[in-house]
Amino acid sequence: MGSPPVGPPDAGRSDAGSPPAAPRAPGRDRYFDSLRALALVRVVAYHTFGWAWAGLVFPSMGVMFGLAGTLMAKSLERPAPQVVRGRLRRLLPPFWFWGAFVVVAMLVHGWMPGWQIVYWIVPLGDPPGNAWGEQAWEIIWYLRTYLWFVLLSPLLLRLFRLAPVPVLVVSLAPVLVLNFAWAGPDNRVGTALWDLSTYLFCWMLGFAHRDGVLQRVKPAPVVVLSLAAMAYGGWYAFAHRAEYGTYDLDENPLAQAFWSAGFVMLLMWAKAYFRIDFAGLTRLRRLNRLVSVFNARAVTIYLWHEIALVLAVPLIDRFWDVPAFEAHLPLESQWFLFAVGWLLIVVFVLLCGWVEDVAARKKPRLLP
Numbered sequence: 001m002g003s004p005p006v007g008p009p010d011a012g013r014s015d016a017g018s019p020p021a022a023p024r025a026p027g028r029d030r031y032f033d034s035l036r037a038l039a040l041v042r043v044v045a046y047h048t049f050g051w052a053w054a055g056l057v058f059p060s061m062g063v064m065f066g067l068a069g070t071l072m073a074k075s076l077e078r079p080a081p082q083v084v085r086g087r088l089r090r091l092l093p094p095f096w097f098w099g100a101f102v103v104v105a106m107l108v109h110g111w112m113p114g115w116q117i118v119y120w121i122v123p124l125g126d127p128p129g130n131a132w133g134e135q136a137w138e139i140i141w142y143l144r145t146y147l148w149f150v151l152l153s154p155l156l157l158r159l160f161r162l163a164p165v166p167v168l169v170v171s172l173a174p175v176l177v178l179n180f181a182w183a184g185p186d187n188r189v190g191t192a193l194w195d196l197s198t199y200l201f202c203w204m205l206g207f208a209h210r211d212g213v214l215q216r217v218k219p220a221p222v223v224v225l226s227l228a229a230m231a232y233g234g235w236y237a238f239a240h241r242a243e244y245g246t247y248d249l250d251e252n253p254l255a256q257a258f259w260s261a262g263f264v265m266l267l268m269w270a271k272a273y274f275r276i277d278f279a280g281l282t283r284l285r286r287l288n289r290l291v292s293v294f295n296a297r298a299v300t301i302y303l304w305h306e307i308a309l310v311l312a313v314p315l316i317d318r319f320w321d322v323p324a325f326e327a328h329l330p331l332e333s334q335w336f337l338f339a340v341g342w343l344l345i346v347v348f349v350l351l352c353g354w355v356e357d358v359a360a361r362k363k364p365r366l367l368p
Helices: 030-049 060-075 082-106 115-120 131-137 140-162 164-170 173-180 189-211 219-240 253-274 281-283 286-294 298-319 322-329 334-352 354-359
Strands: none
Touching: 030 060, 030 253, 030 281, 030 286, 030 298, 030 334, 060 082, 060 131, 060 189, 060 253, 060 354, 082 131, 082 140, 082 298, 082 334, 082 354, 131 298, 140 164, 164 189, 164 298, 173 189, 173 253, 189 253, 281 286, 281 334, 286 334, 298 334, 298 354
């Protein structure tokens, strides 16, 4: 598994880490936008190369849940029902549009769904599918987890504000319980519980950043606790390498939870404490434009990237029939697959990205 969207499935305005009542500068926060864009690139790279170490270098899903938590806390300054409806409106139409192609393709290849097809309408649980389409639909876990966090956020934010630091610390308890005491049911509910528990701390860190909690904490405790969490997560990943068959964090929820917790805490704290905003990015027009497109099309990139990588394989196979391509192009290289995959992602952004505009009640555009 690999997120935002995916950056989160929404692109948000700036937040400077102060309490909700504090005035904020207008405009986008390029620090968060850049992290979301980097997270999406890392997701595509991971699904291309399968690097086990990628999560240790940059835990993209933890980062995206942290960013989404910050944006959700900001949005909940408005009435909660209105915010939840807005999030659902922006998430579900792109999911339905993408899902229609995946479902039809699986039906053509012999799949016949039962009542569980309702999860292709509202992905509160993992939608059903067949092995033929698995590479396309296995990424839905992120949207499902994001959707549950959105629905739970009004309650979670209220609990967090009752006792911010204790609640933040306790948010790591569920993954410890599932790992050491009770593994949960072996069904869709159990799968959802594992993913929610794994990234709960990152989501709550978003709340902590938005409310200025991290900004008020002295550097030493944050750095020590962050490094301790990462040390435990990294140790657990390597110590249980034989059990999971790899040290890949995506295969080890407890290691993922603690490594992401420490990593995202450092990112959020540095943002708040040093007031990092990457404002200078706006002077690099092409790079700034690219980051803007990544954020405005985060859901499209996340949903369609696996299909792009799948289609890149038979496309490259056809290149072998052209002598010039066979002689001069690195057709066997995974980097070439990565490049062709991104070209196809660009095509999907141009063809399908407008659905995100419609979902956001904006005028459809080829590129934002």
